[in-house]
Structures are given as structure tokens and as C-alpha cells.
Amino acid sequence: MSPLKATPLEHLRKHAKLKGMEQSGTITINVLTALDQIPAPDWDACACPEDADGRPHDPFTTYRFLKALEDSGSVGRGTGWEPRYLVAELDGLPIAVTPLYAKGHSQGEYIFDHNWAHALEQAGGSYYPKLQIAVPFTPATGRRFLTRPGYEAAGMSALIQGAIQFGANNELSSLHITFCTEAEAIAGGEMGLLRRISQQFHWLNNGYESFDAFLASLSSRKRKNIRKERAKAHCFGGSIETLTGDQIEPHHWDAFWQFYQDTGSRKWGTPYLTRAFFDIAQETLRDDIALVVCTRDGQQVAGALNFIGRDALYGRYWGCIEDHPCLHFEACYYQAIDFAIAQGLKRVEAGAQGEHKLARGYLPVATHSLHWLADAGFSDAVARYLQAERAAIDEDIEILTSYGPFKRETREEQQ
Numbered sequence: 015m016s017p018l019k020a021t022p023l024e025h026l027r028k029h030a031k032l033k034g035m036e037q038s039g040t041i042t043i044n045v046l047t048a049l050d051q052i053p054a055p056d057w058d059a060c061a062c063p064e065d066a067d068g069r070p071h072d073p074f075t076t077y078r079f080l081k082a083l084e085d086s087g088s089v090g091r092g093t094g095w096e097p098r099y100l101v102a103e104l105d106g107l108p109i110a111v112t113p114l115y116a117k118g119h120s121q122g123e124y125i126f127d128h129n130w131a132h133a134l135e136q137a138g139g140s141y142y143p144k145l146q147i148a149v150p151f152t153p154a155t156g157r158r159f160l161t162r163p164g165y166e167a168a169g170m171s172a173l174i175q176g177a178i179q180f181g182a183n184n185e186l187s188s189l190h191i192t193f194c195t196e197a198e199a200i201a202g203g204e205m206g207l208l209r210r211i212s213q214q215f216h217w218l219n220n221g222y223e224s225f226d227a228f229l230a231s232l233s234s235r236k237r238k239n240i241r242k243e244r245a246k247a248h249c250f251g252g253s254i255e256t257l258t259g260d261q262i263e264p265h266h267w268d269a270f271w272q273f274y275q276d277t278g279s280r281k282w283g284t285p286y287l288t289r290a291f292f293d294i295a296q297e298t299l300r301d302d303i304a305l306v307v308c309t310r311d312g313q314q315v316a317g318a319l320n321f322i323g324r325d326a327l328y329g330r331y332w333g334c335i336e337d338h339p340c341l342h343f344e345a346c347y348y349q350a351i352d353f354a355i356a357q358g359l360k361r362v363e364a365g366a367q368g369e370h371k372l373a374r375g376y377l378p379v380a381t382h383s384l385h386w387l388a389d390a391g392f393s394d395a396v397a398r399y400l401q402a403e404r405a406a407i408d409e410d411i412e413i414l415t416s417y418g419p420f421k422r423e424t425r426e427e428q429q
Contacts, residue, residue: 043176046099059159069324072156074149074301094118102172110161110169124153147191151286154365158194191384199382205314207384215376217362236419247344252310267292269314273333317370318345329364378414
């Protein structure tokens with residue numbers, strides 16, 4: 015990928031009126047090529063202001079998580095994910111930030127646009143490089159326009175304009191904002207961006223006091239099947255435990271790296287994260303992590319990595335060096351439900367795709383993204399495609415929900 019211009023975009027919006035505030039001022043946008051170009055407190059004041067009194071809503075946009083990706087070499091030159099973080103400042107005060115990357119491919123995004131790339135290139139255009147506002151390799155919904163409280167409207171508007179201007183200055187094909195919140199998607203659509211809807215499966219905590227209380231909400235057949243799967247999984251000849259914080263030790267990552275490499279080589283060809291990421295995670299992220307460890311005869315044989323948010327548990331990676339019946343379901347889905355109930359979390363996001371999750375209590379939900387395409391004709395064609403795609407996904411979610419494992423009365427309560 016050829017170098018992109020990273021000069022500051024000064025005076026993007028002059029005398030910006032701030033929603034809910036009488037003052038006005040000049041908002042400028044700066045483009046950073048490394049996260050250490052902004053102090054961590056300034057970034058987190060926008061990314062997770064709620065962290066002062068507990069966990070952040072979204073652990074993936076914190077300074078510590080994005081810095082771990084960068085310092086480990088998981089993103090950066092040669093990876094296809096080159097940081098171009100945007101910082102909006104009002105009279106020198108950072109009021110909004112966003113994790114922006116220049117992309118040389120469409121890997122590690124989970125909102126698939128390969129057909130768009132093929133179509134544009136068939137027409138003689140160049141789709142790559144493009145711009146991506148996202149958390150790399152992380153299909154988890156969260157705020158993408160990270161603002162200090164009170165600056166939401168002005169901050170989001172400035173960041174969108176700044177990202178589009180940066181793309182135009184570098185003659186890039188497109189900007190993509192993936193796994194944003196529904197509120198951001200609505201606001202972005204009103205600003206003229208294209209809205210896209212995709213689908214995941216999430217487990218929702220309906221105030222369950224225990225796993226058995228969750229099972230009681232299921233139909234008899236599904237309830238029996240889950241009990242059989244859990245019993246079978248625990249017959250693998252070892253123990254299963256969920257570790258977090260100081261319970262996690264460096265040797266756990268030695269084993270998990272083997273699991274991750276095995277899964278990554280089968281799914282993506284090359285694992286996205288480097289080994290160094292897990293060493294950094296041990297130092298700076300272990301309080302954000304719930305690590306499921308399956309041990310037999312003193313050796314870890316399987317594991318699942320989850321991240322903990324204020325309201326949700328985010329399932330990210332699974333792997334094993336031995337195959338055992340139903341151990342995948344137990345480590346990834348049922349242990350996550352157990353943990354969420356114990357911690358009072360509202361939901362479990364189990365990652366991208368997977369209709370097999372439906373039978374295990376994970377229901378289909380819509381996820382959201384926003385898109386800007388520089389070529390007007392191409393943008394119009396994609397807009398027509400997205401309109402048809404949204405209708406199809408809405409119908410798919412409705413049908414899949416009707417096939418969910420819950421009792422009829424439970425489904426009615428959830429609607």
C-alpha cells in the first residue's frame with residue numbers, strides 16, 4: 015500500500031454550534047498514524063468516559079486494547095490495517111476520536127464487501143486501498159464515533175466529514191463504518207451515508223437467576239438437548255473453568271496461542287493476531303478478559319477467549335488441540351451464559367454468523383454499518399442493493415426467531 019497523506023485537516027468546520035451548549039468554536043481534525051500521538055486519558059475521555067465508575071461499555075475501543083493491537087504488530091505496516099486515527103479538537107480540547115484504518119484488503123472485517131470490490135474493479139476502478147472505521151478483527155457492536163459527553167452531535171459530524179475529506183484527499187474509493195450502534199447508523203443515514211444491516215446471534219439475559227432458570231424458558235426438547243450436550247462435554251476427562259484478572263497467568267497464553275493458531279489457519283489462512291498480542295493482553299487487558307480453560311491430565315486441551323463489557327460478554331476466539339464431543343458448545347456458549355448470569359450482564363455476543371447458535375438460546379439480531387462510496391454511480395448501485403438486502407435480512411431474522419428454542423409464552427414476553 016502506498017503511503018497516504020496524513021497531514022492535519024485544519025479548520026474542517028468553523029464556528030461549529032454544539033448541541034445543548036451556547037458556546038461555539040472551531041473544530042479541527044488531526045490524523046494520527048500512531049496511538050501514542052495522543053495521551054491515553056484524552057482518548058479514553060472520549061472512548062469510555064463511563065470507565066471512571068466501572069467497566070467501559072465497549073472494551074475494544076479503549077486506548078489499552080487498540081494500543082495492544084498496534085504494539086503487538088497485529089495492525090500496522092504490512093498487515094493491511096494501517097492506523098489513521100482521527101481526533102476532533104475544539105479550541106485544543108479533544109472532543110471526539112475514532113479508530114480509522116487504511117485497508118489494503120477486506121479481511122478481518124466480518125461485514126463482507128468482496129462483491130463490491132469485484133464489481134468496481136470489473137468496471138475499471140480501484141477499490142483498494144479504502145478506509146475503515148472499525149475495531150480490527152472484532153465483530154462486536156459498539157460506538158464508533160467516540161465523543162466526550164455533551165459533544166455527541168458536533169463530534170460525530172466532524173469525524174464523518176473528516177474521514178470523508180481524508181478519503182477524497184487521497185483519492186480513495188470508500189469509507190466503511192462497521193458494527194456501529196443503531197443510533198449511529200440512523201444519524202449517519204441522515205447525513206447521507208449508506209446504511210447496511212447484517213445479522214448475528216446474541217444471548218439475551220431475561221433476568222435469569224441461574225442457568226437452570228434459563229433452561230426453564232426453553233421448550234422441553236431443546237432443554238433436554240442442552241443438558242445432554244453439557245453432560246457430554248464434561249465427560250472429556252478433565253476440568254472446565256473460567257478465569258479472569260489475576261487468575262490468568264502467562265502459561266495460559268502459551269496454550270491458547272496453539273488453539274488460536276489452529277483455528278486461524280483453518281478459518282483465515284493466517285491468524286490475525288500475533289503472539290505478542292497475548293503477552294500484552296496479560297499485562298494490560300486481563301481484567302477485561304474471561305478465559306475459559308479446558309484442562310485434562312494437567313494440560314490445556316481447549317479454550318475460549320471472551321472480553322467483558324459493562325453490559326455484555328463478547329465471545330471472540332475458540333480453539334483446541336484435541337477434539338471432544340460438545341466441548342466447543344460448552345466452552346463457547348454455555349460457559350459464557352453461566353458467566354453472564356453470574357455477573358448480571360445483559361447479553362452475550364457470540365461473534366459473527368453461526369445459525370447453530372439458535373438451538374442454544376442465541377437469537378438473531380440486526381447489526382449495523384455505514385458506507386460512503388466516492389463514485390456516484392457506484393454508490394447508487396450499492397444503495398439499491400442494500401435496500402433489497404435489508405428487506406431480506408429483516409425477513410430472515412423474523413423467520414429464524416420463530417424457530418428459536420424458547421417456549422411460545424417466553425417468545426411473546428421477549429417481543
